[in-house]
Amino acid sequence: MIEKTLQHFNIDGFQQDLLTWYQANKRDLPWRADQDPYRVWVSEIMLQQTKVDTVIPYFQRFIDKYPTVYELADADPQDVLKAWEGLGYYSRARNLQNAVKEVVATYGGKVPKDREELGALKGIGPYTRGAILSIAYDQPEPAVDGNVMRVISRVLKIEENIAEQRVKKLFEAYVREIISVNDPASFNQALMELGALVCTPKSPDCPVCPIKEHCTAYREGIQQELPIKTKAKKQKRIPYAVLLIKNQKEEYLIEKRPDSGLLANLWHFPMVPLEEVEFDEIANWIFREYGIRVTLHDKLGELKHVFTHLIWQLDIYNAETDDSNIKHSELIFEEKRNLKAYPFPVSHLKMMKYL
DNA sequence: AATTCGGGGGG
């Protein structure tokens, strides 16, 4: 059925129009300075679910700090997490470092060119594998992300639900048919660049589009209806009381999250789940969980923090304790000025102003 | 196939 769709599609003309536009309009992005496979890799991991403008400063700092696989392989995981702070999806950082260690240990520090070897590394899925192989190694592999699915769904009028795994495979098959074998690096990046700058989700700027003559959706005026995608279900709201607990040495209590699950290995102020704990029982709950006697003071503010699948509704309180000795390594009293050494989720970074 | 993982930006 791919052949049928592409029967009257001018592949050479499409490639030429797309690539010409890309050469003239591509943004000057830090990870486009060269084809260093490690840098391409770092950029692609950071760009997963994340906008270019957000990634740029993180990428610069990260490469300054970890210029090659060797520095990253040797780094303290906590420092890597700190470098990732605010970027989200923190397992990306952990997986990246683990995979880089694997590259140093198994592949002599060279990022594998082999499709299977590369795809076996932690955090490298079908998209990232294709991106690295094409951008760093000039291999004609598809790199199908949301941009590419949006652009191709419009150009070829593909009315399938892009949320389905099966459909993503279909897009990869189409890209294999139309990719420029001469310059797959530019071809894949051009599709994504077009998706980011012209063929945008809400109101695509079709009049200026370099490939509108090749676009079935444009011809039929249905570009706004594509791609087709099922809606996500709405998130569950979870209320917490967050306690900024200060001891007599002006230190605040922070704790380290478990090494798996939400915000794994990040630090934060103690959170009391209000669905399970009555307001009047907060101090008792804290004593049971942390072994610390606290006095709850005034409410400082509220914060709503939205994740992909849940919402934290946070009430922030001042609290005080006479205790200051803690046994656990995941639970520490720390001076305000030292808190910046720990990786925090953005929601808790926003509470620092109350300290 | 469905769910779990962050956070920023737009309307």
Added chain:
DNA sequence: CCCCCAGAATT
């Protein structure tokens, strides 16, 4: 305020 964006791992 709600809605949109969207890769990989896990189950």
